Amino acid sequence: FDDRDGSIWFDGQLVPWREASVHVLTHGLHYASSVFEGERVYAGNIFKSEEHTARLIKSAGTLDFEIPFSAAEIETAKRAVLDSMGIVDGYLRPVAWRGSEMMGVSAQQNTIHLAVAAWEWPSYFDPEAKMKGIRLALSTWRRPAPDTAPVHAKAAGLYMICTLSKHRAEKDGFHDAMMLDYRGYVAEATGANVFFVMKDGRVHTPTPDCFLNGITRRTVIDLLKARGVEVVERHIMPEEMADAEECFLTGTAAEVTPVGSVADYTFTPGELTRHMVEDYDALVRRPSSAAQAAE
Numbered sequence: 001f002d003d004r005d006g007s008i009w010f011d012g013q014l015v016p017w018r019e020a021s022v023h024v025l026t027h028g029l030h031y032a033s034s035v036f037e038g039e040r041v042y043a044g045n046i047f048k049s050e051e052h053t054a055r056l057i058k059s060a061g062t063l064d065f066e067i068p069f070s071a072a073e074i075e076t077a078k079r080a081v082l083d084s085m086g087i088v089d090g091y092l093r094p095v096a097w098r099g100s101e102m103m104g105v106s107a108q109q110n111t112i113h114l115a116v117a118a119w120e121w122p123s124y125f126d127p128e129a130k131m132k133g134i135r136l137a138l139s140t141w142r143r144p145a146p147d148t149a150p151v152h153a154k155a156a157g158l159y160m161i162c163t164l165s166k167h168r169a170e171k172d173g174f175h176d177a178m179m180l181d182y183r184g185y186v187a188e189a190t191g192a193n194v195f196f197v198m199k200d201g202r203v204h205t206p207t208p209d210c211f212l213n214g215i216t217r218r219t220v221i222d223l224l225k226a227r228g229v230e231v232v233e234r235h236i237m238p239e240e241m242a243d244a245e246e247c248f249l250t251g252t253a254a255e256v257t258p259v260g261s262v263a264d265y266t267f268t269p270g271e272l273t274r275h276m277v278e279d280y281d282a283l284v285r286r287p288s289s290a291a292q293a294a295e
């Protein structure tokens with residue numbers, strides 16, 4: 001991904017894509033002192049841009065460092081990189097990390113860096129293809145307890161088990177993996193939250209007490225409520241997936257992705273899942289002023 005044309009915003013200026021490098025003794029590389037965001041741009045609008053920036057700053061604070069740019073400056077950086085790349089439908093990746101002055105677990109004085117990259121990611125709207133549903137394996141890795149890791153930060157270190165889980169699932173022929181939490185409850189997929197449509201028409205989703213309460217998750221809860229659907233946030237045991245009729249994932253990259261199976265539990269993406277795919281798509285493509293008014 002490092003060998004392409006374009007620019008990346010790096011510590012206050014746009015630099016050529018191929019030259020946006022860090023030193024091998026970077027603290028973020030050795031000790032995972034790194035936080036990031038994933039954002040989508042639809043027709044030139046960054047969806048929930050301020051919320052993503054706020055989460056980035058908060059994630060950094062959770063990892064005991066302060067990004068040396070204000071929220072307004074980060075917004076400007078995102079626009080600058082999109083404009084320089086001419087991207088109207090794409091993905092934004094801000095990342096902040098501790099630098100390389102001191103090597104060791106403690107590196108309190110190390111410089112904090114910020115980079116923002118963006119790339120084209122056209123979003124094709126083809127509900128029929130989506131409605132087949134993806135197949136998930138059940139990961140053996142569990143989301144850690146809140147006193148084991150900073151579970152609410154979008155921190156690089158938390159993705160170690162996500163990559164392990166997703167690689168294992170892909171090698172076994174699945175699209176992704178579902179992860180349980182430290183207690184054995186259903187938590188989330190490796191980069192997306194999960195919802196279940198139960199037989200009584202209500203929608204159940206795991207309580208986000210040890211994983212990311214995704215921006216898309218919160219958006220979709222509002223979309224469900226706008227349709228008069230009751231949403232229940234609770235702890236869900238894996239066996240309860242047998243009682244679910246439909247299942248879908250939510251995330252900035254995943255948008256609303258229907259799920260066909262999790263291990264041996266099968267689902268038939270139906271009307272409510274289709275509504276959420278469509279409602280989410282309509283919301284993100286709305287002109288930004290209208291989308292904000294709806295928030």
Ligand code: PMP
Nearest residue numbers: 191192193212214215216251252
């Ligand atoms: N969980 C994990 C582990 C993720 O990486 C993501 C994607 N950021 C999500 C949930 C969904 O979060 P969001 O809707 O804010 O993209």
